[in-house]
Amino acid sequence: MQDGDAFNSDQKSTIMVTNDDGIDAPGLLSLVHVLVSFRRFHVFVCAPDSEKSAVSHSITWRHPVTARRVDIDGATAYAVSGTPADCTSLGISEALFPSIPDLVISGINMGNNCGYHIVYSGTVAGAREAFFDNVPSLSISYDWIGGKSHTQDFTLAAEACLPIISAVMTQIKDQTYPSGCFLNLDVPTDVVNHKGYKLTKQGKYLYKMGWKQVNSTEQRGKMLSTMTMDEDSLVSETDTSDISHGQLVFKREVRGAHDDQEDTDHRFLQEGYITVTPLAALSPADTDSHTFFSNWLPNVIEHPSPSAL
Numbered sequence: 001m002q003d004g005d006a007f008n009s010d011q012k013s014t015i016m017v018t019n020d021d022g023i024d025a026p027g028l029l030s031l032v033h034v035l036v037s038f039r040r041f042h043v044f045v046c047a048p049d050s051e052k053s054a055v056s057h058s059i060t061w062r063h064p065v066t067a068r069r070v071d072i073d074g075a076t077a078y079a080v081s082g083t084p085a086d087c088t089s090l091g092i093s094e095a096l097f098p099s100i101p102d103l104v105i106s107g108i109n110m111g112n113n114c115g116y117h118i119v120y121s122g123t124v125a126g127a128r129e130a131f132f133d134n135v136p137s138l139s140i141s142y143d144w145i146g147g148k149s150h151t152q153d154f155t156l157a158a159e160a161c162l163p164i165i166s167a168v169m170t171q172i173k174d175q176t177y178p179s180g181c182f183l184n185l186d187v188p189t190d191v192v193n194h195k196g197y198k199l200t201k202q203g204k205y206l207y208k209m210g211w212k213q214v215n216s217t218e219q220r221g222k223m224l225s226t227m228t229m230d231e232d233s234l235v236s237e238t239d240t241s242d243i244s245h246g247q248l249v250f251k252r253e254v255r256g257a258h259d260d261q262e263d264t265d266h267r268f269l270q271e272g273y274i275t276v277t278p279l280a281a282l283s284p285a286d287t288d289s290h291t292f293f294s295n296w297l298p299n300v301i302e303h304p305s306p307s308a309l
Helices: 003-010 026-038 084-091 122-132 152-173 265-270 287-302
Strands: 013-018 041-048 067-072 075-080 103-110 137-142 182-187 197-199 206-214 220-222 237-239 249-258 274-279
Touching: 013 026, 013 084, 013 152, 026 041, 026 075, 026 103, 026 152, 041 067, 041 084, 075 084, 084 103, 084 122, 103 122, 103 152, 122 137, 122 182, 137 152, 152 182, 152 274, 182 265, 265 274
Parallel strands: 013 041, 013 103, 041 075, 103 137, 137 182, 197 274
Antiparallel strands: 067 075, 182 274, 206 249, 220 237
């Protein structure tokens, strides 16, 4: 290797990848492959050792976590027994890797993460945890549809997001990247014919879910997972073999979806755009609610309700 090549190699930025579908998930492996093939980044991987969809921003507190080295071509990778937030926290701590990454990417998730589902998402939590520690981050999800999507689509989704990743990295190098948010990207099902990038805001999209009692003697049952969020492809399974006699057993079931009609993330995703949604950690109430309580609270203090005494 020539001296110039060595210098350029040392100047590579570092990206750490995590997810919530597990370190063996095709979305993560496709993303890592595209990043490694781009040859401009050092790539670390610190991801859950098993599927951790819908764990939101939970962390492991009372027990230690384990990290096991795994082989992913071109990357330094570890499978961790904790949650996505655990993985990000460990990966950027300098306890596992020799340096803090320049950028954390969480994904690519199997299924969109729009609207209220962002609250449930372990994928988004992986990026949010980095944001908590002032490390630039973004989450990526692909709108997987059972019967239409293929694992190759994850590679196409990663390639489609590469201009965003590169642009973010340029801003980080120039020290002009804003520190007050992180980005949530959703890629449409027909990624080959996507309409471009659309800056959006988080909407109120939400699957309406209910509960159904099931036979406790069933040894295997299907349950909803944010890994797909697809009514026709509920792929996650749970073991009910250890259920004691006399216990009632319930599983979630999809009963439709609620979507707002505003210009928000899910609407533009369905229209074929790659949505780019800035997020932060705080969840302020809408203006009308804040106005209501600003008038309500002084009255509560001055005239407490007799029923509350």
